[in-house]
Amino acid sequence: MSAKTYPVLKSAKSRALIDNDTYQKWYRESIENPERFWDKHGMRIDWFKPYTKVKNTSFNGKVPIKWFEDGITNVSYNCIDRHLKAHGDDVAIIWEGDNPYIDKKITYNELYEHVCRMANVMKKHGVKKGDRVTIYMPMIPEAAYAMLACARIGAIHSVVFGGFSPDALAGRIVDCESTFVVTCDEGVRGGKPIPLKENTDTAIDIAAKQHVIVNKVLVVRRTGGKIGWAPGRDIWHHKEVLTVPRDCPPARMKAEDPLFILYTSGSTGKPKGVLHTTAGYLVYASMTHKYVFDYQDGDIYWCTADVGWVTGHSYIVYGPLANRATTLMFEGVPNFPDAGRFWEVVDKHKVNIFYTAPTAIRALMGAGDDFVKRSGRSSLRLLGSVGEPINPEAWEWYYNVVGEGRSPIVDTWWQTETGGILITPLPGATDLKPGSATRPFFGIKPELVDNEGNVLQGVADGNLCITDSWPGQMRTVYGDHKRFVETYFSTYKGKYFTGDGCRRDEDGYYWITGRVDDVLNISGHRLGTAEIESALVSHHLVSEAAVVGYPHSLKGQGIYCYVSLMAGEEGNDALRQDLVKHVRKEIGPIATPDKIQFAPGLPKTRSGKIMRRILRKIAEDDFGALGDTSTLADPAVVDDLIANRQNKA
Numbered sequence: 001m002s003a004k005t006y007p008v009l010k011s012a013k014s015r016a017l018i019d020n021d022t023y024q025k026w027y028r029e030s031i032e033n034p035e036r037f038w039d040k041h042g043m044r045i046d047w048f049k050p051y052t053k054v055k056n057t058s059f060n061g062k063v064p065i066k067w068f069e070d071g072i073t074n075v076s077y078n079c080i081d082r083h084l085k086a087h088g089d090d091v092a093i094i095w096e097g098d099n100p101y102i103d104k105k106i107t108y109n110e111l112y113e114h115v116c117r118m119a120n121v122m123k124k125h126g127v128k129k130g131d132r133v134t135i136y137m138p139m140i141p142e143a144a145y146a147m148l149a150c151a152r153i154g155a156i157h158s159v160v161f162g163g164f165s166p167d168a169l170a171g172r173i174v175d176c177e178s179t180f181v182v183t184c185d186e187g188v189r190g191g192k193p194i195p196l197k198e199n200t201d202t203a204i205d206i207a208a209k210q211h212v213i214v215n216k217v218l219v220v221r222r223t224g225g226k227i228g229w230a231p232g233r234d235i236w237h238h239k240e241v242l243t244v245p246r247d248c249p250p251a252r253m254k255a256e257d258p259l260f261i262l263y264t265s266g267s268t269g270k271p272k273g274v275l276h277t278t279a280g281y282l283v284y285a286s287m288t289h290k291y292v293f294d295y296q297d298g299d300i301y302w303c304t305a306d307v308g309w310v311t312g313h314s315y316i317v318y319g320p321l322a323n324r325a326t327t328l329m330f331e332g333v334p335n336f337p338d339a340g341r342f343w344e345v346v347d348k349h350k351v352n353i354f355y356t357a358p359t360a361i362r363a364l365m366g367a368g369d370d371f372v373k374r375s376g377r378s379s380l381r382l383l384g385s386v387g388e389p390i391n392p393e394a395w396e397w398y399y400n401v402v403g404e405g406r407s408p409i410v411d412t413w414w415q416t417e418t419g420g421i422l423i424t425p426l427p428g429a430t431d432l433k434p435g436s437a438t439r440p441f442f443g444i445k446p447e448l449v450d451n452e453g454n455v456l457q458g459v460a461d462g463n464l465c466i467t468d469s470w471p472g473q474m475r476t477v478y479g480d481h482k483r484f485v486e487t488y489f490s491t492y493k494g495k496y497f498t499g500d501g502c503r504r505d506e507d508g509y510y511w512i513t514g515r516v517d518d519v520l521n522i523s524g525h526r527l528g529t530a531e532i533e534s535a536l537v538s539h540h541l542v543s544e545a546a547v548v549g550y551p552h553s554l555k556g557q558g559i560y561c562y563v564s565l566m567a568g569e570e571g572n573d574a575l576r577q578d579l580v581k582h583v584r585k586e587i588g589p590i591a592t593p594d595k596i597q598f599a600p601g602l603p604k605t606r607s608g609k610i611m612r613r614i615l616r617k618i619a620e621d622d623f624g625a626l627g628d629t630s631t632l633a634d635p636a637v638v639d640d641l642i643a644n645r646q647n648k649a
């Protein structure tokens with residue numbers, strides 16, 4: 001592992017909000033006296049009624065987590081209204097279309113009107129405080145308006161990534177009993193239309209069979225393409241907004257009122273509805289946005305994520321807008337019209353801060369340096385990475401070729417569950433090591449434990465836990481608090497278990513080594529092996545399936561499926577293709593299997609448990625060291641699996 005160190009850049013240090021001494025001082029205070037620390041920083045947002053209680057949390061028992069609990073505020077007010085008096089004409093959102101000739105700028109004044117009108121449309125059609133609104137949208141400003149409109153009236157949004165299938169969308173609508181959906185006629189990505197309204201129609205029919213009836217679908221017009229229409233249920237956004245007032249008072253929300261649900265995959269069962277609440281989330285998202293990206297007035301900030309993921313929630317919409325930033329929203333993909341697109345957009349909009357994912361960096365690195373060198377990139381000051389461990393080669397390329405050695409890289413580790421960044425460099429404070437997320441943010445207490453739960457000190461490799469609460473933390477699994485406690489707080493008593501493996505080096509730097517549970521990270525997207533397995537076994541010819549990850553040079557991890565067929569069925573390429581199609585239909589294109597191996601038998605213990613360790617090794621083409629196979633019910637299946645492996649070197 002690379003131990004190379006890049007000292008804090010002089011240019012970064014001279015302008016930074018936080019230098020190393022300040023980091024040390026604040027960090028110490030945040031750990032020694034969290035009450036006092038967060039009492040101070042809770043005031044970074046505006047309150048209709050300020051809090052008197054700061055922290056009321058426990059990682060034991062029922063794991064009650066409350067921050068600023070008696071305060072009253074509104075997230076939409078904090079992201080919009082409070083900026084209007086002095087900065088209403090500043091640009092809030094720069095929208096860059098999929099088509100490089102289309103873009104637009106939305107000021108804070110305009111944002112106010114768009115959000116208020118959409119909020120009033122929701123109200124007019126019966127949406128009330130606490131109702132769940134599903135947002136299934138492409139990367140257009142109306143996606144952000146919809147989120148902020150929900151926040152304005154106290155509705156809970158559930159954004160579903162536009163790449164998910166109708167089945168996946170239906171599952172999410174049903175789980176939170178959402179009766180109002182915001183979507184769009186079609187999305188556009190890489191020049192191709194995406195049938196979002198058609199998918200929504202299909203999803204609504206599936207949901208209806210499970211007795212969840214969607215009453216209203218608010219449809220934004222993006223392409224004008226032909227779509228189906230259910231009169232009485234479907235309403236056009238552009239028509240409706242003209243029928244309602246341009247002002248909508250922000251609802252008075254308690255600090256712990258829910259803000260949003262976001263579904264994410266775990267190691268077992270269906271995706272969980274991660275619930276985030278109002279004030280603590282906004283304090284944490286905005287504070288990390290400000291200090292991690294060293295955001296200062298006038299900076300142009302671009303996070304390339306999709307609003308369908310938590311990165312889009314915290315670092316395209318809520319964090320930046322609460323900080324009165326100019327946030328760039330990109331509709332397209334990194335390689336359309338060609339692999340120079342990101343850097344063209346950087347030049348066009350004079351982007352200062354650029355935040356993307358290792359999978360994109362690796363893909364662009366593979367396309368060659370010419371695409372980068374065609375651009376100037378002189379506006380860039382800071383680079384960020386998120387979603388999976390960044391391999392040192394990709395880090396070096398990002399730093400030297402894209403950044404020309406002038407911009408620090410913040411490798412930010414966090415999760416849907418954490419609401420915001422937990423482990424990260426600060427650009428003016430932290431010496432960088434390629435591949436390390438470095439040090440904890442203020443208020444974060446990481447701990448490494450071994451599999452028995454013993455706490456490891458000093459240089460160590462173990463399971464990453466966090467031992468005390470921070471304001472941005474998820475509060476529950478929607479509708480299933482027991483699952484919340486079991487998933488995150490029962491593996492190691494009294495600690496939040498992240499599911500990640502991690503190494504701490506001699507400088508106290510943290511190196512995330514990847515998931516230690518049955519969660520895959522495919523191109524920075526999270527998928528549970530159990531989810532893909534259940535999609536496979538729902539195919540009529542499949543009797544059993546086991547899914548594991550294997551190292552993939554572009555995606556980080558690839559999806560390797562072992563499939564046993566019904567008696568008498570024969571595996572062939574046509575069936576492989578059919579299974580791929582089936583999984584894409586059940587979950588979406590992000591779950592496309594990379595390898596399918598037909599296996600007459602799976603390696604099981606005598607008690608019937610599949611030994612995944614063996615399957616992982618064979619998928620990695622590393623079967624020399626299978627370890628102990630003596631507990632297998634039928635050791636002979638292993639020979640067959642090896643002989644028919646799909647990743648032969």
Ligand code: WT7
Nearest residue numbers: 311386387388389411412413414415416512526
């Ligand atoms: C998992 C969380 C948080 C936004 C995107 C993903 C992995 C995330 C890093 C990083 C190494 C990382 C972890 C984590 N991960 N960022 N900088 N270095 N690993 O959110 O879908 O909830 O996935 O992504 O394994 O547990 P998510």
